[in-house]
Amino acid sequence: MLLLFLLLLQRLGIILVLAFLLVNNHFFRQIIQERSRRSQVILILIFGVFVVIANLTGVEITNTQALVEKPILTGISHTDSLANTRTLVITSASLVGGPMVGAVVGLIGGIHRYIQGGFSSSFYIVSSAIVGWIIGKAGDCLKGSQLYPSEMQVASLGVCAELIQMVFIGIFSGWDLVKLIFIPMTLLNSVGATIFLMILKTYLSNEQQLRAVQTRDVLELTNETLPYLRQGLNQASARHVCEIIKSHTNFDAVGLTDRVNVLAHVGAGQNHHIAGQPVKTDLSKNAIAKGMTQIAYSKQEIRCPDDACPLCSAIVIPLKINSKTIGALKMYFVDTEKLTVVEKNLAEGLAQIFSGQLAIGIAEEKTKLANDAEIKALQAQINPHFFFNAINTISALMRFDVEKARTALFQLSTFFRTSLQGGQEKEISLKQEKSHVDAYIGLEQLRFPDKYQLKYDVHVSENVLLPPFFLQILVENAVRHAFKERKKANCINVTIKPKTDTFIVQVSDNGIGIKPEILPRLGESMIKETTGTGTALVNLNNRLTVLYGSRSRLHFESSSSGTKVWAELPIRGENV
Structure with missing residues (x-):
């Protein structure tokens, strides 16, 4: 035996x-x-x-x-x-x-x-x-x-x-x-x-655990690089960003370019990859021209014209805003064996977030130059505390549920991407607006599980057009003001129904209602309340009037059992 x-x-x-x-x-x-x-x-x-x-x-x-x-x-x-x-x-x-x-x-x-x-x-x-x-x-x-x-x-x-x-x-x-x-x-x-x-x-x-560490690193980089990338893609901001990335990762060199020139290069090879000079490597040129990630595992694939260049492996990812390539993020190793799937995923994640950060900066600059009072006021409603609360929530999730944290990152990306797109358009499709609202409510539900329920009852095409942030403002208003300290059974209903050549958009809740003395002034003037000023509703009402006339103004109805807000909009859009 x-x-x-x-x-x-x-x-x-x-x-x-x-x-x-x-x-x-x-x-x-x-x-x-x-x-x-x-x-x-x-x-x-x-x-x-x-x-x-x-x-x-x-x-x-x-x-x-x-x-x-x-x-x-x-x-x-x-x-x-x-x-x-x-x-x-x-x-x-x-x-x-x-x-x-x-x-x-x-x-x-x-x-x-x-x-x-x-x-x-x-x-x-x-x-x-x-x-x-x-x-x-x-x-x-x-x-x-x-x-x-x-x-x-x-x-x-x-x-x-x-x-x-x-x-x-x-x-x-x-x-x-x-x-x-x-x-x-x-x-x-x-x-x-x-x-x-x-x-x-x-x-x-x-x-x-490795995924959790990667996500944590991305979040730290996001917090540190946000102030610089919101300034736009220039040599000064790019230098700071590259230094931050290199300090948080194992890459031997990190670079940023616009479509033509090197904006910054930190680490190995910085003696000939110089800010202000044209992009040297064919790898980077191909990434910018094709708008696709390029990976190299040898000096021959990188094809730097300087024979003494120590860079032996690289990943170059295009930075995009609204599907248009505006530059590239470049990560290098001096050892071909160091570039693995882990580094590739990290670099691609950083590029996506940086593209979003750059888009925020560009959108803010366009907003200032546009001199559009309504859009300016609307953009101001994007609360920075919401962003940092979301980041903190994701950081906490990393300890318990990596997949939920990754989902939350995608929702945060969707929220800010649609915010940026809305800030540049007078009208967007219902589908886009719903995506924006879903991302917002998804992040709130991660912070407060089972606290909010959002339901849709839509009887029109999702191609119909409406002002950007229309549903977002009304849903967020309900989240922030309708339920006080109630932790469960908080319902928000979005109902959209056709009416001849118009359609009715209504957002209702089962909250505590609005004070009778405040109700007539909502959407008409600023309100001095500790929980809010009503600026977003005033701004939205003004935009509705400018775009569609007084017929499309906001209407409010409220009682102790809840609040309804609705407006009547003309049917516009392709294939509606």
């Missing part, structure tokens, strides 16, 4: 080495979290190969219970038996992929075992499939809200899997064989499955 245990321990080492190499693969770690039909097929193929290897590397046991060790067991006598790690592979497949994957992998292992040993081994086809299905079902029940069961539960399931297998072996091959193989195979299956899941959990945990 001890000799059999040692021989099986060697086989376990082979399987665990293969498992370790497999878990190191990012593609494998990605598919095991999907549980889709596609991922199940891939997992069946992967573990199917593993279960065949487990059969081929088993230890043959003769009818006299002598042990025969061969490098590869392609076939055995019908009177002999086989001790192997097949059940370990089936158990691992069941826990990773679920009962269907476990059953099919078990079926593959059983069929291959039948091919090895002939008709006397046919019962393995049924027993292995049953083991896969039962362990998969049990694993799904035990894991609860977690991705996998605990280590103790996995060890117990490993024991159960061998017990099921031993019952079949005892019935069809004899209980003497069970006495010989029960302890070593049960122990190895239990320990092996536990080790495999521990390796897998460790890698997944490390990957999540």
Whole structure:
């Protein structure tokens, strides 16, 4: 029994080495979290190969219970038996992929075992499939809200899997064989499955921590670079931004350009990549011209005209505003092996945020030059506290839920992008306005889960036009003023219905209502209240009047059970 245990321990080492190499693969770690039909097929193929290897590397046991060790067991006598790690592979497949994957992998292992040993081994086809299905079902029940069961539960399931297998072996091959193989195979299956899941959990945990660190770094960079990028893309601001990026990352050099010239270059190669001079590398020129990310893993791909340039790998990402390339963010290494997927994702994330920051700066400058009083007042309503509250919320989420934090970043990006677009247009589509509102309410819901419910009842085309920030102002007004300290059951309803050649837009809530003495002045004049001034409503009312006439003014109706605000707008837009 001890000799059999040692021989099986060697086989376990082979399987665990293969498992370790497999878990190191990012593609494998990605598919095991999907549980889709596609991922199940891939997992069946992967573990199917593993279960065949487990059969081929088993230890043959003769009818006299002598042990025969061969490098590869392609076939055995019908009177002999086989001790192997097949059940370990089936158990691992069941826990990773679920009962269907476990059953099919078990079926593959059983069929291959039948091919090895002939008709006397046919019962393995049924027993292995049953083991896969039962362990998969049990694993799904035990894991609860977690991705996998605990280590103790996995060890117990490993024991159960061998017990099921031993019952079949005892019935069809004899209980003497069970006495010989029960302890070593049960122990190895239990320990092996536990080790495999521990390796897998460790890698997944490390990957999540890495994402959290990356997101935190991006947030820190966002806070530090925001004041400079809002000044626009110039040599002074670019220099500060590049220095900040380099101090927070492992890149050997960081550069920023406009469409023609280098604005700043900090780090290796700064003696010839000089601010104010034309962009030198073909890699950067291609990124700007094509508006697409360019990656180089050698000096030849970067194609710097200076032969002494130390830069050996690079990623160049175009900076865009409204789909128009205005420059490029460049990250360099002096070692070709340092540029990995991690650095690529970090650089692309920074470029997206920087594009948004630059857009904020450009929009602000255009607002000043436009001398448009209504738009100026409206832009002033974008509360800086909202931005920093959102950033703080995302930072807090990084400790608990990385995916929620990433979703929040996208919502914040959508909110400011649509804010910028609205600041440059007199009318936008209902679809754009809804996107803006959804991003805003999504961020508020992250800060205050279950506090607000936003519902739409739309009976017009989403291509109809309305003034930018129309719904945003009314929804935000409800969020800030309608519910006081009430933490739940706060409903905001947006209703849009057609009326001949116009449509009615109404935003209602079930809040505390508006004071009767204030109601007549809403949208008409400033109101001295501790919770707000009413500037946004006055501004919106003025824009409605200028664009569509007095017929489209805001109307207010309020009581202790809630408030309704509506306006009647002409139907405009393409394909409405």
